[in-house]
Amino acid sequence: xxxxxxxxxxxxxxxxxxxxxxxxxxxxxxxxxxxxxxxxxxxxxxxxxxxxxxxxxxxxxxxxxxxxxxxxxxxxxxxxxxxxxxxxxxxxxxxxxxxxxxxxxxxxxxxxxxxxxxxxxxxxxxxxxxxxxxxxxxxxxxxxxxxxxxxxxxxxxxxxxxxxxxxxxxxxxxxxxxxxxxxxxxxxxxxxxxxxxxxxxxxxxxxxxxxxxxxxxxxxxxxxxxxxxxxxxxxxxxxxxxxxxxxxxxxxxxxxxxxxxxxxxxxxxxxxxxxxxxxxxxxxxxxxxxxxxxxxxxxxxxxxxxxxxxxxxxxx
Amino acid sequence: xxxxxxxxxxxxxxxxxxxxxxxxxxxxxxxxxxxxxxxxxxxxxxxxxxxxxxxxxxxxxxxxxxxxxxxxxxxxxxxxxxxxxxxxxxxxxxxxxxxxxxxxx
Numbered sequence: 001x002x003x004x005x006x007x008x009x010x011x012x013x014x015x016x017x018x019x020x021x022x023x024x025x026x027x028x029x030x031x032x033x034x035x036x037x038x039x040x041x042x043x044x045x046x047x048x049x050x051x052x053x054x055x056x057x058x059x060x061x062x063x064x065x066x067x068x069x070x071x072x073x074x075x076x077x078x079x080x081x082x083x084x085x086x087x088x089x090x091x092x093x094x095x096x097x098x099x100x101x102x103x104x105x106x107x108x109x110x111x112x113x114x115x116x117x118x119x120x121x122x123x124x125x126x127x128x129x130x131x132x133x134x135x136x137x138x139x140x141x142x143x144x145x146x147x148x149x150x151x152x153x154x155x156x157x158x159x160x161x162x163x164x165x166x167x168x169x170x171x172x173x174x175x176x177x178x179x180x181x182x183x184x185x186x187x188x189x190x191x192x193x194x195x196x197x198x199x200x201x202x203x204x205x206x207x208x209x210x211x212x213x214x215x216x217x218x219x220x221x222x223x224x225x226x227x228x229x230x231x232x233x234x235x236x237x238x239x240x241x242x243x244x245x246x247x248x249x250x251x252x253x254x255x256x257x258x259x260x261x262x263x264x265x266x267x268x269x270x271x272x273x274x275x276x277x278x279x280x281x282x283x284x285x286x287x288x289x290x291x292x293x294x295x296x297x298x299x300x301x302x303x304x305x306x307x308x309x310x311x312x313x314x315x316x
Numbered sequence: 317x318x319x320x321x322x323x324x325x326x327x328x329x330x331x332x333x334x335x336x337x338x339x340x341x342x343x344x345x346x347x348x349x350x351x352x353x354x355x356x357x358x359x360x361x362x363x364x365x366x367x368x369x370x371x372x373x374x375x376x377x378x379x380x381x382x383x384x385x386x387x388x389x390x391x392x393x394x395x396x397x398x399x400x401x402x403x404x405x406x407x408x409x410x411x412x413x414x415x416x417x418x419x420x421x
Contacts, residue, residue, distance in 0.1 A: 029388055035380045036402060050387070133340050150321055176323045186372055187324040188341075206341055207324065223413075263416070280413070 004106045006052035006065060014066070018057065025053040051103045054111075061111055131194035131203035138187075138207045140177055142214050142224070145271045146246050148179035153207070173205075180273040181209045182222055216244055222277025224270045229286045230254060245269055245279055252281065260285040327372025331361045338370045342378050349378065355396045357381055 007014050010024045031037060032046040039045075055061045138153050153175060156168045173192065181187075186206045193203025211219055218225040228243055238256030242249050245266070252264065263282045270277020290296045302308075325332065338358075339346045350365070352358045358378060360368035370378075381395045390398070 026388070033384065033387060035384055036398070046387075130340075133343070135341075152319075172319070174319050174321045176321055178326045181326060184376060186327045186375060188327055189322055189324040192322070204337075204341070205324075221410075265414075 001105050001109060004048070004051070004104060006055050009048050009052040010056060012056075018059075021053070021056050025049065025057070029053075048104075051107050054103070055107070065110070130200040131196040133203045133206060134193040135206045135208065137210050138175065138177070139210050139212050140181070141212050142217055142219060142246050142271075144177050145181050145209075145211070146179065149177045151175055151177055155205075175207065177209070180222075180271060182271065182273070183209060183211055183219055185209045217246060219271070222271040222273050222275075223280060224277060225280045225282065227284050228252075228281050229284050230258070232285055232287065235259070235283065235285045243281060254283065258283055258285075327375055329371050329373055331369035331371045331374075333370040333372075333375060335360075335365055335368045335370075338375055338378055341375055342382050344382060351392050352378060352381055352396075355392050357392070357396045357399060 007016070010016075010021060010028065012020055012024045016024070028049050029046070032039070032042045032049060034043045034046055036042075037046075055065050134155075134157070136153070136155055138151060140149065140151060143149075144151070151174070152172055154170055154172045156170055173189070175187070175189065177187070186208055189205040189207065191202040192205035196202050216226055224246060226244070228241075230241065234241060234254055235258040236256065238254050238258070240251050240253050243252040247269070250266075250269075252266070254264075261282065261284075263280050266279040266281065268276045269279035288295060290299050327333070333341070335346055335349060339349045342349070349358065353360060353368075358370060358374045360370045360374065362368045377399060381392075381399060384390060384395050384398055385392070388398075
């Protein structure tokens with residue numbers, strides 16, 4: 001288990017006041033909130049931040065965490081010392097709002113048990129006869145969004161058994177994924193949520209579409225992005241090259257005199273829909289290695305014959 | 317036993333969720349959703365509350381609103397502002413991308 005440096009995560013000193021911690025949290029939370037930030041690791045950072053704040057804002061947890069000492073480094077393999085929490089009075093009712101599953105093993109080991117039943121009902125106040133709605137993510141491949149697919153998904157639902165212990169119940173559903181779905185879109189399956197009580201209807205299940213990371217393509221909305229390696233001569237002279245798309249390879253015409261980073265837009269080759277997305281192909285010029293006499297000779301010849309200076313206007 | 321394949325509703329730009337349904341899908345109350353509507357965060361089709369229909373896009377917005385409100389401790393007006401700005405940035409990013417790249421048919 002890795003040690004987590006909550007002070008470092010929050011960017012505050014170990015002797016920071018509660019006010020400073022709150023300010024730091026507010027500021028970072030706005031910055032890394034997954035609904036706000038476009039950074040790839042925003043979700044992980046936001047989670048870490050929430051966890052750090054859950055500990056540091058609570059004087060009891062913070063004191064307990066502090067006595068682990070300042071010598072631990074983030075990422076270091078960590079085992080809590082025996083009776084590490086002896087002598088601390090935990091009032092329970094611990095961390096608010098979050099489901100404990102969202103926190104790290106490190107947090108769970110330290111605060112998961114000793115701090116009272118933290119998971120006590122984040123209650124839907126009152127008694128609803130209708131079953132609760134559930135939300136789950138379903139991972140699909142980009143190709144599935146182009147063609148549609150049927151996916152089997154396995155859901156684990158925590159349940160209390162008759163003696164009050166939590167067990168997880170597994171069930172598998174086969175679900176049709178319609179063509180043209182986008183990242184983040186929901187599919188609603190009526191009656192697949194929690195069972196209703198009495199005459200109440202069953203809740204619904206909302207599936208959030210998420211794409212598996214693709215070896216070649218990146219996706220934003222219905223637009224799809226590809227980095228396409230090209231040779232210097234293809235870039236300089238232009239030409240037609242075979243290019244992969246999620247629907248299979250196509251012939252792509254490269255204009256002559258293309259520079260690296262240049263992007264070509266293939267209209268309506270993105271995810272189908274109204275309107276369909278586009279496919280963006282960014283050209284990346286790659287150099288053949290100078291790993292033979294012949295190759296080195298060619299480079300030398302280019303150096304001599306082309307007299308090319310890309311730094312001509314840098315004034316150096 | 318062969319398992320039956322379920323076909324769900326894809327919640328897209330078409331409006332098909334009622335006030336009750338969208339509130340439930342956000343694990344929240346109708347009052348909260350009504351507040352989002354009066355703040356202009358959600359724009360249902362239909363005049364009377366009983367006839368309101370929300371799109372899948374509204375559901376995404378409502379759930380984002382819920383997360384922002386909960387995680388950042390901001391009120392509905394603040395959430396409305398944040399969502400508008402986030403959306404505007406996304407639109408601008410997309411325009412920038414289109415301007416920077418030529419079309420190749």
